[in-house]
Amino acid sequence: MPRMFTVRAMVLTLVVLLAFVLVYPTLTTYLQHRAELQALRSEHAAAVETNEDLRAELQRWDDPAYVTAQARERLSFVMPGETAFLVVDPDAVVEEEPVAEGAVTPEAGGSTSPWYATVWESVEMAGEMEVGQEDADPAGAPAGSTTGDDPSTTAPASGG
Template structure:
């Protein structure tokens, strides 16, 4: 009959074997994790590049269609009439300058035609600003509103 010590030794061997297996699995994960991360990153880069290539191919197709349109003389004539306002000899061209309705034109705000007198002399304000900026050591964020000076009117 096996003694209790032999039974404990058998259990110990099983736990050592389990510990070694867990260690190998952990070492494998540690070794393979950067490689798997790199693989996933490369796959996402490849997917992004394929999407970019597909977008560029669609752009090339649309540009080829545009070039094909310019081979048609009727399209060229329509573009010349529309963009450059060309007409055939004997035709009369009309250009509409203001296409707003009369209601929209009448409701546009008209600025007042009166002149307003300034409350301060601009020359003295500019001179005092120049002097203050040259003589101060404070930064620009510390300046508030300019000081009010009494000027004779």
């Protein structure tokens, strides 16, 4: 009898294990699909709500009073005969400090010109600085080098 009990227990354990192996993958797939379906339903509900909001906004544009109000607010339009006033908050206005002539300062928001224009400006500035240094020290210039603004004139070579 005890032997029969162990065999039955082993068979029952084997059946439960086989059922678990067969059911587990199917159950996990079912739960994953159920979670996906719930996420898609909530996404659909959000899209429907956004669509309704956009339709209501579109219907508001059919009202001439709304269009007039938007033109006044967004574009600062005024009706004929009205006087427009623009009030500027003094705390919001930023005063720029004067910059010394020839000084290069980086812009806070980045450059609005294309990169190649910035590169060319820096090349021109470097050339001007180099020319300015040569003009300031003509005694240090080697013989036969160009002097002054006219490149066709050369300094006389010494020695003969």
